[in-house]
Amino acid sequence: MANMKIKAKEKDGIVKVKAKLTHEMMTYAAAQKKGREANFITHVVAKVDEKIIYELSSSQFISKDPILKFKFHGKKGEVLEITWTDMSGKKVAESKKIK
Amino acid sequence: MNRRKFLTLSVVTALSLPIAALATDYRMEKPTAWTAHTVDDAIKALYGDVKLVQSDAIILKMPKLASNGGAVPIGIKTDIKAKSVSLFQNANPESAVAVWSVPEDGIIDYGFKIKLKGGDNKSIKVTVIVEGLDGVFYTKSASVQVSSTTCEG
Numbered sequence: 001m002a003n004m005k006i007k008a009k010e011k012d013g014i015v016k017v018k019a020k021l022t023h024e025m026m027t028y029a030a031a032q033k034k035g036r037e038a039n040f041i042t043h044v045v046a047k048v049d050e051k052i053i054y055e056l057s058s059s060q061f062i063s064k065d066p067i068l069k070f071k072f073h074g075k076k077g078e079v080l081e082i083t084w085t086d087m088s089g090k091k092v093a094e095s096k097k098i099k
Numbered sequence: 100m101n102r103r104k105f106l107t108l109s110v111v112t113a114l115s116l117p118i119a120a121l122a123t124d125y126r127m128e129k130p131t132a133w134t135a136h137t138v139d140d141a142i143k144a145l146y147g148d149v150k151l152v153q154s155d156a157i158i159l160k161m162p163k164l165a166s167n168g169g170a171v172p173i174g175i176k177t178d179i180k181a182k183s184v185s186l187f188q189n190a191n192p193e194s195a196v197a198v199w200s201v202p203e204d205g206i207i208d209y210g211f212k213i214k215l216k217g218g219d220n221k222s223i224k225v226t227v228i229v230e231g232l233d234g235v236f237y238t239k240s241a242s243v244q245v246s247s248t249t250c251e252g
Binding site: 053058059063064068070 | 123124125126133169170174188191192193195196197198199200202204205206208209210211212213214215
């Protein structure tokens with residue numbers, strides 16, 4: 001599913017990641033106004049080779065279409081896999097080779 | 100495979116399993132922390148009654164003035180060896196924004212944008228807490244003013 005854009009680049013053993021997750025991140029307040037259910041990303045995990053390198057438990061207050069930036073120790077050529085889960089239980093995963 | 104080899108293998112597997120399961124979903128584990136309405140309550144619900152130590156080793160990067168409350172850029176950086184990092188604010192109805200669980204050998208250099216309910220030129224306090232591996236809770240705060248009122252995202 002192409003609702004995640006990942007950029008991962010290695011320099012001196014450190015991989016810089018920029019990931020854009022497409023999600024409306026509806027807060028409780030906004031949902032009430034629009035008469036809809038609140039829904040937002042609650043959990044994001046990034047893994048390389050089944051090893052967790054980034055983990056975020058998030059709330060409704062992260063901006064719409066969140067862009068997450070982080071770094072980790074890694075190598076070029078490895079595959080980074082990011083998975084997010086939202087309130088409705090929807091799970092989306094996307095992988096990207098580190099450049 | 101002889102018996103000894105098998106035993107060693109099973110011990111290794113048993114040892115490596117908990118490491119893989121080290122990940123913590125703080126929403127599952129501490130549900131009350133996410134519904135707390137004040138920063139103090141949220142911290143208490145997340146970590147318990149802990150003493151916070153002000154630390155300059157934490158770099159909290161954010162603007163002094165934000166024009167759009169729907170996306171206030173936040174950067175958190177520290178060299179402290181930590182177990183978890185969390186972010187709170189005192190403008191929105193609920194206080195907790197995010198909790199990272201830091202993996203072993205993880206680099207703490209996070210960036211993202213958050214929603215802050217602004218208006219009335221009031222000053223909003225954003226607090227970061229770093230739960231160190233040494234058991235000390237480090238904290239750092241910064242203030243921001245949000246000019247337009249939006250919490251819609």
